[in-house]
Amino acid sequence: MYVAVKGGAAAIEASWRLLAAQRRGDTSVPPLSVVQIREQLPLAVDRVMSEGSLYDPELAALAIKQAGGDLVEAIFLLRAYRTTLPRFGYSLPMDTARMALTRRVSATFKDVPGGQVLGATYDYTQRLLDFALLAEGDGDDAPGPPADAAQALPDHMPRINELMAREGLMEIPQPGAQEPPGDLTRDPLMFPADRPLRLQALARGDEGWLLALGYSTQRGYANSHPFAGEIRRGKVSVEIQADELGFAIDIGEVELTECQMINQFAGNREHPPQFTQGYGLAFGGAERKSMAMALVDRSLRARELGELATSPAQDEEFVLSHADSLEASGFVQHLKLPHYVDFQSELELVRKLRAAHAQEKLAGQAEQGAGQAVTTIQKAA
Amino acid sequence: MMDENYNFSFLDERTKKMIRRAMLKAVAIPGYQVPFGSREMPFAYGWGTGGVQVTASIIGRDDILKVIDQGADDTTNAVNIRRFFARTTGVATTEKTTAASIIQTRHRIPETALKEGQIMVYQVPMPEPLFRLEPHRRETITMHALAEYGLMNVKLYEDIAQLGAISKTYDYPVLVNERYLTSPSPIPKFDNPKMHMNPALQLFGAGREKRIYAIPPYTAVRSLDFEDHPFEVQRWDHACALCGAVDSFLDEMIVDDAGSRLFVCSDSDYCGERRDTGHAGTQQAVKMPDVLARAVAEGAR
Numbered sequence: 001m002y003v004a005v006k007g008g009a010a011a012i013e014a015s016w017r018l019l020a021a022q023r024r025g026d027t028s029v030p031p032l033s034v035v036q037i038r039e040q041l042p043l044a045v046d047r048v049m050s051e052g053s054l055y056d057p058e059l060a061a062l063a064i065k066q067a068g069g070d071l072v073e074a075i076f077l078l079r080a081y082r083t084t085l086p087r088f089g090y091s092l093p094m095d096t097a098r099m100a101l102t103r104r105v106s107a108t109f110k111d112v113p114g115g116q117v118l119g120a121t122y123d124y125t126q127r128l129l130d131f132a133l134l135a136e137g138d139g140d141d142a143p144g145p146p147a148d149a150a151q152a153l154p155d156h157m158p159r160i161n162e163l164m165a166r167e168g169l170m171e172i173p174q175p176g177a178q179e180p181p182g183d184l185t186r187d188p189l190m191f192p193a194d195r196p197l198r199l200q201a202l203a204r205g206d207e208g209w210l211l212a213l214g215y216s217t218q219r220g221y222a223n224s225h226p227f228a229g230e231i232r233r234g235k236v237s238v239e240i241q242a243d244e245l246g247f248a249i250d251i252g253e254v255e256l257t258e259c260q261m262i263n264q265f266a267g268n269r270e271h272p273p274q275f276t277q278g279y280g281l282a283f284g285g286a287e288r289k290s291m292a293m294a295l296v297d298r299s300l301r302a303r304e305l306g307e308l309a310t311s312p313a314q315d316e317e318f319v320l321s322h323a324d325s326l327e328a329s330g331f332v333q334h335l336k337l338p339h340y341v342d343f344q345s346e347l348e349l350v351r352k353l354r355a356a357h358a359q360e361k362l363a364g365q366a367e368q369g370a371g372q373a374v375t376t377i378q379k380a381a
Numbered sequence: 382m383m384d385e386n387y388n389f390s391f392l393d394e395r396t397k398k399m400i401r402r403a404m405l406k407a408v409a410i411p412g413y414q415v416p417f418g419s420r421e422m423p424f425a426y427g428w429g430t431g432g433v434q435v436t437a438s439i440i441g442r443d444d445i446l447k448v449i450d451q452g453a454d455d456t457t458n459a460v461n462i463r464r465f466f467a468r469t470t471g472v473a474t475t476e477k478t479t480a481a482s483i484i485q486t487r488h489r490i491p492e493t494a495l496k497e498g499q500i501m502v503y504q505v506p507m508p509e510p511l512f513r514l515e516p517h518r519r520e521t522i523t524m525h526a527l528a529e530y531g532l533m534n535v536k537l538y539e540d541i542a543q544l545g546a547i548s549k550t551y552d553y554p555v556l557v558n559e560r561y562l563t564s565p566s567p568i569p570k571f572d573n574p575k576m577h578m579n580p581a582l583q584l585f586g587a588g589r590e591k592r593i594y595a596i597p598p599y600t601a602v603r604s605l606d607f608e609d610h611p612f613e614v615q616r617w618d619h620a621c622a623l624c625g626a627v628d629s630f631l632d633e634m635i636v637d638d639a640g641s642r643l644f645v646c647s648d649s650d651y652c653g654e655r656r657d658t659g660h661a662g663t664q665q666a667v668k669m670p671d672v673l674a675r676a677v678a679e680g681a682r
Contacts, residue, residue, distance in 0.1 A: 008455050008456060008457040008460035009460050009464070011457065012457060012460060080421055080422065080423040082421070083420050083421040083422070084387070084393075186418045187418045188416040188417060188418060188591035188592075189591075190416060191517075191518060191519040192519065317516075317517050317518065317519060321518075326421070326425070326426055327426045327589050329425070329426075330425035330426030330427040330428060330589065331426055331427035331506070332427075333427070334426075334427030334506070337427075337428065337450070337458055337487075338450060338456055338458075339451075339488070339567075340451045340632050340633075340647065341451045341452060341488045341489055341551070341567075341568075341569050341630065341632070342488060342550070342551040342552075342567050342569065344569070344615075344631070344632060344633055344647075345551045345569040345571070345615060346550050346551075347633065348550065348615045348616075348617070349550045349615075352546070353544060353545065353546060356545060
């Protein structure tokens with residue numbers, strides 16, 4: 001006799017306890033603190049803040065701890081918290097030319113005003129496992145003091161695109177500053193979307209998705225001839241205009257990585273040829289993300305620039321509808337949920353069709369048999 | 382007990398108001414998908430975020446909530462959603478279809494007929510009925526505006542021509558109020574006729590896709606078909622093994638490795654009610670034909 005499966009609630013509670021045990025691991029090992037994660041896994045924290053759309057290193061570190069290092073799950077936790085926060089308004093546009101730089105490279109000019117600043121990068125590390133880090137103990141992996149800067153960095157380092165725009169070589173982006181920007185966390189994304197909305201969607205988009213799409217444009221699926229005009233990383237002040245004050249006030253700073261790609265020029269009879277650009281921006285140290293974002297931003301401008309849209313990376317609905325890691329992760333994994341009813345419906349149909357198929361085959365054989373009998377009789381006659 | 386750290390039913394009142402406005406529009410244009418500012422919920426997308434937002438926006442202190450998944454109240458996701466509302470609203474919950482004022486569902490409509498005043502809230506993964514034929518919403522919006530549904534009719538026709546039957550067995554497309562082609566959500570087509578002229582209000586929430594739509598009470602809902610291939614619902618050769626019902630949607634369970642299957646009602650409340658009133662099934666599993674063994678035997682012969 002069958003007894004219906006009960007106890008979903010008890011199973012869920014038991015699952016919570018198992019999850020906590022999985023997160024904690026071997027209890028003879030000291031627990032990881034949120035401060036340690038914030039300080040020692042800064043790039044994980046940065047990614048969670050970027051895709052979680054919330055600049056709060058402490059909460060991002062907490063989310064990483066709670067998620068056992070699953071960054072997409074950590075992003076989910078941060079987003080679910082973010083949605084409950086009140087919003088006070090918009091900041092003034094940030095001026096990244098006034099960024100306190102820790103890194104700045106241009107791949108288009110050998111030297112630029114303000115110079116090239118290599119900063120912290122994995123690019124030239126040779127990627128050999130550093131077994132010294134395996135050694136237990138505190139303090140022994142503390143790095144030496146940073147090298148002195150060859151020269152003091154100026155407060156204001158103009159962006160290379162601006163220098164080119166001055167000569168007319170670079171398109172000047174039209175910010176549409178008069179219109180309040182859309183907000184895709186408040187209103188559904190509808191297509192076609194304008195560039196500010198597209199950039200919002202890309203900024204909180206999944207790094208892996210942008211990376212793969214950006215890469216596809218480099219392999220002939222919508223080539224946009226990119227050059228890394230400038231990549232810069234550093235802290236920028238956030239200012240808001242308080243209504244009752246009438247002037248801007250500084251409410252703190254955020255660390256950003258910005259990438260400005262210089263792309264394929266365009267021109268026609270009316271307009272002399274000009275380079276175009278793609279833009280990428282993410283919280284913290286996020287060079288891979290912001291570079292990929294800039295490639296995808298540029299490829300999504302196909303329609304605006306009168307290019308033939310032939311590749312996935314140029315189809316804004318395809319790119320933006322699938323960019324959000326939470327939407328993708330949730331919907332892929334919802335396949336774990338019971339689908340007994342739908343599957344039963346399919347089973348019923350397949351069984352019915354198979355029965356009809358078998359009957360038709362039988363009828364066909366009988367007919368064939370009857371035909372053969374007739375031939376025999378005719379022969380006999 | 383209600384969790385005092387959050388607003389009643391989790392969402393803030395302004396968000397609820399925005400969602401109720403979308404619902405009003407949806408009710409005014411039956412079957413039309415209204416875009417809405419879907420919020421990020423403490424549930425994964427694809428796990429009922431749309432249905433949860435709809436329920437959260439209409440639920441009041443006097444409501445009695447029932448949550449089902451696959452027709453049953455005790456599936457883990459239904460348990461999770463019911464507990465969420467119990468925690469954030471403190472309202473009474475029930476497993477009885479007749480006692481509920483709001484029924485949130487995934488994949489089924491209860492067997493017990495709904496009444497006036499009840500609200501069905503469907504969790505919808507893909508609100509766009511045309512998405513398999515045209516993935517760009519930019520295009521399908523125009524098709525809906527022009528009531529241009531030839532694509533779907535051709536698809537159903539091609540199924541019949543190639544397979545001998547329409548291959549859609551769940552999420553079977555319907556025409557609401559003879560105007561909008563609509564996804565009934567992935568309920569089995571067995572449930573489609575229950576939507577027609579139903580006295581309850583039917584609300585559909587798609588969180589990830591950010592759409593809400595509705596079928597107001599007593600609205601015509603027609604499953605697409607052809608004169609020579611009329612719409613049919615699923616039928617079983619067996620009755621429910623527990624309650625003996627022959628008119629309900631049955632779940633199939635594999636009970637051993639010798640081809641035995643147990644068929645029982647997918648609607649756990651309906652099945653329980655019937656058993657409580659003295660109905661009983663055979664309590665027996667059914668033996669399914671072993672095609673493999675037969676093929677081996679025929680091959681040997």
